[in-house]
Amino acid sequence: MAELRQQGSYAYLIRIVLVAVIGGLLFGYDTAVISGAERGLQAFFQGASDFTYTDGLHGFTTSSALIGCIIGALVSGILASRLGRRRSLFLAGILFLLSALGSFYPEFLFFPKGVPSRGLLVAFNLYRVLGGIGVGLASALCPMYIAEMAPASRRGRLVSWNQFAIIFGQLVVYFVNFLIIQSHSSDPNIVEWTNAVGWRRMFVSEAVPAGLFSLLILLVPESPRYLALHGCDDKALTILARINGEKRAREILQEIKDTAVEKIGKLFAYGFLVVFIGCMLSVFQQIIGINAVLYFAPRIFESMGVSNNMLFTVIMGVINITFTLVAVFSVERVGRKVLLMQGSFLMAIGAIGVALSNVIAMPAWIPVVSIMLYSAAFMFSWGPICWVYISEIFPNTIRSRATAWAVAFQWIFNFIVSSTFVPMYNMQLGEMGDSFGHFFAYALYGIICIVAAVFVWKLVPETKGKTLEEMNALWHKRSRKQAQ
Numbered sequence: 001m002a003e004l005r006q007q008g009s010y011a012y013l014i015r016i017v018l019v020a021v022i023g024g025l026l027f028g029y030d031t032a033v034i035s036g037a038e039r040g041l042q043a044f045f046q047g048a049s050d051f052t053y054t055d056g057l058h059g060f061t062t063s064s065a066l067i068g069c070i071i072g073a074l075v076s077g078i079l080a081s082r083l084g085r086r087r088s089l090f091l092a093g094i095l096f097l098l099s100a101l102g103s104f105y106p107e108f109l110f111f112p113k114g115v116p117s118r119g120l121l122v123a124f125n126l127y128r129v130l131g132g133i134g135v136g137l138a139s140a141l142c143p144m145y146i147a148e149m150a151p152a153s154r155r156g157r158l159v160s161w162n163q164f165a166i167i168f169g170q171l172v173v174y175f176v177n178f179l180i181i182q183s184h185s186s187d188p189n190i191v192e193w194t195n196a197v198g199w200r201r202m203f204v205s206e207a208v209p210a211g212l213f214s215l216l217i218l219l220v221p222e223s224p225r226y227l228a229l230h231g232c233d234d235k236a237l238t239i240l241a242r243i244n245g246e247k248r249a250r251e252i253l254q255e256i257k258d259t260a261v262e263k264i265g266k267l268f269a270y271g272f273l274v275v276f277i278g279c280m281l282s283v284f285q286q287i288i289g290i291n292a293v294l295y296f297a298p299r300i301f302e303s304m305g306v307s308n309n310m311l312f313t314v315i316m317g318v319i320n321i322t323f324t325l326v327a328v329f330s331v332e333r334v335g336r337k338v339l340l341m342q343g344s345f346l347m348a349i350g351a352i353g354v355a356l357s358n359v360i361a362m363p364a365w366i367p368v369v370s371i372m373l374y375s376a377a378f379m380f381s382w383g384p385i386c387w388v389y390i391s392e393i394f395p396n397t398i399r400s401r402a403t404a405w406a407v408a409f410q411w412i413f414n415f416i417v418s419s420t421f422v423p424m425y426n427m428q429l430g431e432m433g434d435s436f437g438h439f440f441a442y443a444l445y446g447i448i449c450i451v452a453a454v455f456v457w458k459l460v461p462e463t464k465g466k467t468l469e470e471m472n473a474l475w476h477k478r479s480r481k482q483a484q
Contacts, residue, residue: 343381
């Protein structure tokens with residue numbers, strides 16, 4: 001017991017992180033479930049008699065959750081500041097659960113079951129928006145909560161586990177979708193079954209992890225930094241001591257209190273640059289195009305001539321998991337900045353490889369390997385490291401609001417990329433036909449990857465090993481230079 005008071009308990013911290021990262025898993029699960037369900041969903045609503053379900057409407061329906069993500073991200077700062085991190089995450093869990101049940105049975109109370117209609121489409125999209133709000137909250141609050149719990153020496157690795165959970169959630173839902181389809185593979189009416197029932201089962205499968213997260217989040221403590229900033233010093237000290245040991249906990253608490261009184265905490269209290277860098281990291285994470293690949297993976301593999309596109313989507317998910325682990329176990333050793341630059345250049349090579357394969361005759365395996373390289377490079381760089389930066393780059397007194405804006409920008413550009421990918425991918429030009437669109441989309445993403453690497457090199461500071469309180473001093477210094 002004396003040793004626990006002196007050194008703290010890493011096992012206690014891990015238990016807290018394991019609960020928090022279920023929120024990341026739900027983030028990945030909810031955003032990727034549409035990849036398997038969208039075709040059955042499209043066929044279902046194309047059977048409506050009171051309206052025509054166009055490609056434009058389908059594009060909106062597959063992306064409607066992103067509207068909720070933007071809303072959730074924008075309100076996350078207010079909720080985190082007023083309700084606390086834990087209660088806000090509980091709210092996110094409830095929204096995930098309601099979305100899963102509502103997307104499964106959008107007819108609830110108001111519509112006849114199995115009869116597609118304009119009203120039912122509106123109801124379905126509202127349930128997807130609800131889930132999106134949960135995603136927006138979880139995407140901002142899970143890494144923030146973990147970062148505020150973790151010691152500086154372990155923070156990067158522990159926050160990276162949240163990205164692992166996101167990718168694992170995507171892999172799980174790819175696998176679940178695959179199993180749901182395979183369960184009726186011998187049915188001669190499998191297409192009709194998928195269009196009527198299959199897509200519903202894909203959505204409702206999320207209710208299991210959503211319910212589990214909602215229960216478990218109630219068993220973990222509130223963030224000690226939130227407690228300290230709201231005058232609950234004794235509670236904050238108790239939690240910090242269990243994680244860091246009593247002596248170090250008192251030092252951390254004093255650092256938190258010192259930073260809490262030195263600024264009022266307006267969004268630009270530490271200058272414009274810190275908020276700009278945080279938001280641009282989010283923007284670049286999206287405009288390099290990764291979610292266009294993740295959301296439309298089955299269709300992309302089909303266009304490359306892959307026969308079993310769902311199986312290759314699962315394989316890509318396994319590769320993504322593997323390379324996310326590379327980031328988890330190297331972020332504290334290599335640093336954040338180097339991983340971002342390395343990943344950017346490798347993504348550029350992969351994207352340009354796919355682009356060239358559409359205008360130059362190449363073996364079929366080259367674009368497949370290139371898209372895998374593109375995805376794998378993202379998973380050890382921009383995937384986890386962007387979240388690490390967002391969780392730790394902002395000073396204490398502006399963290400919840402600045403994080404909310406950074407994550408909101410992320411979801412806004414996620415929506416832009418996701419909604420423009422299919423029209424851009426299908427662009428035609430003269431004799432090149434569809435090949436032009438395929439080339440243009442990936443060539444554009446490859447160029448943006450290079451621009452992202454330059455941005456990181458020139459503007460983004462290395463935060464490895466720095467406490468959250470030390471970020472105050474770093475941005476104090478930069479803001480004074482800007483003022484001179």
